[in-house]
Amino acid sequence: xxxxxxxxxxxxxxxxxxxxxxxxxxxxxxxxxxxxxxxxxxxxxxxxxxxxxxxxxxxxxxxxxxxxxxxxxxxxxxxxxxxxxxxxxxxxxxxxxxxxxxxxxxxxxxxxxxxxxxxxxxxxxxxxxxxxxxxxxxxxxxxxxxxxxxxxxxxxxxxxxxxxxxxxxxxxxxxxxxxxxxxxxxxxxxxxxxxxxxxxxxxxxxxxxxxxxxxxxxxxxxxxxxxxxxxxxxxxxxxxxxxxxxxxxxxxxxxxxxxxxxxxxxxxxxxxxxxxxxxxxxxxxxxxxxxxxxxxxxxxxxxxxxxxxxxxxxxxxxxxxxxxxxxxxxxxxxxxxxxxxxxxxxxxxxxxxxxxxxxxxxxxxxxxxxxxxxxxxxxxxxxxxxxxxxxxxxxxxxxxxxxxxxxxxxxxxxxxxxxxxxxxxxxxxxxxxxxxxxxxxxxxxxxxxxxxxxxxxxxxxxxxxxxxxxxxxxxxxxxxxxxxxxxxxxxxxx
Amino acid sequence: xxxxxxxxxxxxxxxxxxxxxxxxxxxxxxxxxxxxxxxxxxxxxxxxxxxxxxxxxxxxxxxxxxxxxxxxxxxxxxxxxxxxxxxxxxxxxxxxxxxxxxxxxxxxxxxxxxxxxxxxxxxxxxxxxxxxxxxxxxxxxxxxxxxxxxxxxxxxxxxxxxxxxxxxxxxxxxxxxxxxxxxxxxxxxxxxxxxxxxxxxxxxxxxxxxxxxxxxxxxxxxxxxxxxxxxxxxxxxxxxxxxxxxxxxxxxxxxxxx
Numbered sequence: 001x002x003x004x005x006x007x008x009x010x011x012x013x014x015x016x017x018x019x020x021x022x023x024x025x026x027x028x029x030x031x032x033x034x035x036x037x038x039x040x041x042x043x044x045x046x047x048x049x050x051x052x053x054x055x056x057x058x059x060x061x062x063x064x065x066x067x068x069x070x071x072x073x074x075x076x077x078x079x080x081x082x083x084x085x086x087x088x089x090x091x092x093x094x095x096x097x098x099x100x101x102x103x104x105x106x107x108x109x110x111x112x113x114x115x116x117x118x119x120x121x122x123x124x125x126x127x128x129x130x131x132x133x134x135x136x137x138x139x140x141x142x143x144x145x146x147x148x149x150x151x152x153x154x155x156x157x158x159x160x161x162x163x164x165x166x167x168x169x170x171x172x173x174x175x176x177x178x179x180x181x182x183x184x185x186x187x188x189x190x191x192x193x194x195x196x197x198x199x200x201x202x203x204x205x206x207x208x209x210x211x212x213x214x215x216x217x218x219x220x221x222x223x224x225x226x227x228x229x230x231x232x233x234x235x236x237x238x239x240x241x242x243x244x245x246x247x248x249x250x251x252x253x254x255x256x257x258x259x260x261x262x263x264x265x266x267x268x269x270x271x272x273x274x275x276x277x278x279x280x281x282x283x284x285x286x287x288x289x290x291x292x293x294x295x296x297x298x299x300x301x302x303x304x305x306x307x308x309x310x311x312x313x314x315x316x317x318x319x320x321x322x323x324x325x326x327x328x329x330x331x332x333x334x335x336x337x338x339x340x341x342x343x344x345x346x347x348x349x350x351x352x353x354x355x356x357x358x359x360x361x362x363x364x365x366x367x368x369x370x371x372x373x374x375x376x377x378x379x380x381x382x383x384x385x386x387x388x389x390x391x392x393x394x395x396x397x398x399x400x401x402x403x404x405x406x407x408x409x410x411x412x413x414x415x416x417x418x419x420x421x422x423x424x425x426x427x428x429x430x431x432x433x434x435x436x437x438x439x440x441x442x443x444x445x446x447x448x449x450x451x452x453x454x455x456x457x458x459x460x461x462x463x464x465x466x467x468x469x470x471x472x473x474x475x476x477x478x479x480x481x482x483x484x485x486x487x488x489x490x491x492x493x494x
Numbered sequence: 495x496x497x498x499x500x501x502x503x504x505x506x507x508x509x510x511x512x513x514x515x516x517x518x519x520x521x522x523x524x525x526x527x528x529x530x531x532x533x534x535x536x537x538x539x540x541x542x543x544x545x546x547x548x549x550x551x552x553x554x555x556x557x558x559x560x561x562x563x564x565x566x567x568x569x570x571x572x573x574x575x576x577x578x579x580x581x582x583x584x585x586x587x588x589x590x591x592x593x594x595x596x597x598x599x600x601x602x603x604x605x606x607x608x609x610x611x612x613x614x615x616x617x618x619x620x621x622x623x624x625x626x627x628x629x630x631x632x633x634x635x636x637x638x639x640x641x642x643x644x645x646x647x648x649x650x651x652x653x654x655x656x657x658x659x660x661x662x663x664x665x666x667x668x669x670x671x672x673x674x675x676x677x678x679x680x681x682x683x684x685x686x687x688x689x690x691x692x693x694x695x696x697x698x699x700x701x702x703x704x705x706x707x708x709x710x711x712x713x714x715x716x717x718x719x720x721x722x723x724x725x726x727x728x729x730x731x732x733x734x735x736x737x738x739x740x741x742x743x744x745x746x747x748x749x750x751x752x
Contacts (some may be wrong), residue, residue, distance in 0.1 A: 096515070100514045100622060100623065101515075105600050107627070112637070116637075124556075124655050126556035127556055128552070128556035128557055129556070130640050131641075132637075133637030133641070134637070134640070134641065135621075135626050135643075136518045136536065136613070136641075136644075137535075137536040137537060137538040138535050138536065138549065139538040139545060140538070141535070142545075
């Protein structure tokens with residue numbers, strides 16, 4: 001079941017109380033106005049100063065004309081129509097699979113629930129209230145209810161603090177930082193990580209990315225991985241990261257002060273974030289990481305982000321030692337040059353080779369351009385390093401091929417060995433089987449032999465008996481004859 | 495062996511609710527620690543089992559019931575669903591075609607009484623739509639009436655469907671718990687309407703005037719005192735019935751062991 005979640009509530013927008021008029025809320029313009037205005041404005045500005053749209057309705061104060069607010073992300077809602085979002089999320093009503101689940105029924109549920117809520121907007125409507133007043137099976141009603149609640153069409157109360165809202169809006173302007181994105185391919189929300197490409201303004205969830213059906217113009221390398229779980233938890237904006245690094249530079253180990261400087265993050269969060277920033281390793285063990293770390297980095301983020309994050313840190317700490325580079329026109333090269341200045345030219349060359357071999361193409365310009373403003377400088381060695389990097393480009397592809405061939409061969413050998421091993425195992429098993437059979441047959445033979453002996457014995461006995469009987473008979477016969485003769489004799493005699 | 499004349503049943507089919515959607519009516523009537531919870535709704539048996547638990551938790555949370563209700567509600571729903579599923583493999587023979595259904599409900603302050611004919615063999619029938627139209631046509635203010643009507647119709651249809659299963663005919667022992675105190679379920683599905691007579695040469699489709707009053711829906715709105723009185727009486731009845739049931743059970747167990 002695909003469920004999409006809206007981006008976090010942006011400026012809530014007024015909508016007049018709900019006569020069943022189609023209220024195409026006039027958001028597009030005012031929202032834009034609000035959005036662009038507020039991040040620039042001082043955070044202390046009272047909300048009333050923001051054009052004609054108060055950010056906080058006051059339902060209690062004005063009894064007659066209470067206001068219903070819904071988030072501007074749900075501005076598509078209209079009483080008379082069913083929007084694509086609804087069709088998409090609650091597809092069960094629109095796919096025609098069941099006769100009684102049709103758009104009319106959906107509209108009935110939706111309108112009833114929203115009307116019910118708006119009849120008493122200060123009180124959140126519960127699912128049980130809703131389903132008790134609606135005819136239908138509670139499963140579908142629940143799904144409609146959840147959908148409406150998620151999109152703020154019911155039970156939505158705008159946030160009280162203007163600063164919280166501004167923080168969110170500041171986040172929203174940066175597409176990267178927004179948690180909970182929708183995959184443009186399968187229309188499901190991405191939770192763990194999503195892959196974005198700036199070439200085409202597409203977001204893919206992990207599954208679609210792995211499956212590989214992008215548009216023909218894109219390849220897997222064009223995508224940048226954005227970890228959402230981390231972001232949703234930590235939600236670190238670039239500004240906060242800069243603050244963090246500045247604070248660390250200034251206060252060192254005093255995490256309390258660092259947290260204060262950052263402002264919106266606790267100590268633990270700051271420490272965790274600092275640890276997660278991977279740039280430290282590069283400078284602890286540059287040889288190792290440079291050569292072996294990079295080829296295995298599928299995670300482009302590590303390649304790109306540290307370059308963005310490193311620069312402020314490094315520039316801050318090494319500003320003394322390095323002369324700022326005049327050339328910031330090619331930001332990637334500038335950063336590469338900058339980093340390579342840190343580690344030395346050999347390591348930088350190795351790093352560059354490895355990075356290029358794992359990326360195939362270096363197209364990080366789009367991602368890094370956002371951090372342009374944070375670039376402080378590039379070393380003067382930059383030009384030299386650029387040449388070195390450019391030169392190494394040509395060699396890398398043949399190296400890569402050779403490597404691949406060698407690896408393939410070794411794998412092949414291994415497989416052959418494995419196959420031989422398996423064959424010998426199989427043969428062994430067969431032999432064991434045969435051996436067992438032989439043993440079995442021998443036993444059988446033994447048994448048979450015994451039986452034969454027994455039979456012979458019995459035959460002998462039988463023979464003996466027969467003999468005995470014959471003898472007996474003979475004896476009797478001969479006795480009989482004798483007796484007969486005697487009788488004859490006696491008969492004769494007289 | 496089977497004579498094929500128009501009134502007889504068609505080839506037996508697998509058990510299902512004779513409606514467009516194969517939904518199950520669920521009725522809950524729990525009494526835990528003196529707190530009574532009654533509810534009735536329609537459930538889609540194809541929903542995953544996890545829905546049952548979620549629904550129970552949500553209901554308890556929404557109505558602020560004590561948490562012991564969660565397991566009880568979930569179990570009750572599961573039992574009724576299991577019963578429904580146990581019928582599913584079997585065949586049912588639908589003999590009757592048109593049956594009268596009765597509605598006799600009290601929902602909060604509204605009393606509804608109605609009777610109408612329903613075609614059992616129409617597998618596209620929709621009790622939900624009937625209930626919605628009913629409430630709209632009769633301008634019923636209380637939104638809780640609709641679901642109650644739909645559930646009542648479904649329960650009667652369910653009863654008819656289960657009775658038409660041949661193997662189930664023997665095991666018709668004391669079906670408790672299916673009837674709430676509010677409604678009188680129509681279990682006499684036998685008094686079908688004989689279509690032949692009705693639409694034959696002598697009969698006419700138009701209902702006789704003297705029968706109109708039988709089929710006219712009645713909607714009454716009660717005052718709060720009347721509601722209170724009725725509630726109290728039902729409570730009393732329910733308690734007495736429960737006591738009787740308990741006695742009967744203990745009687746059975748005692749003498750079945752002897």
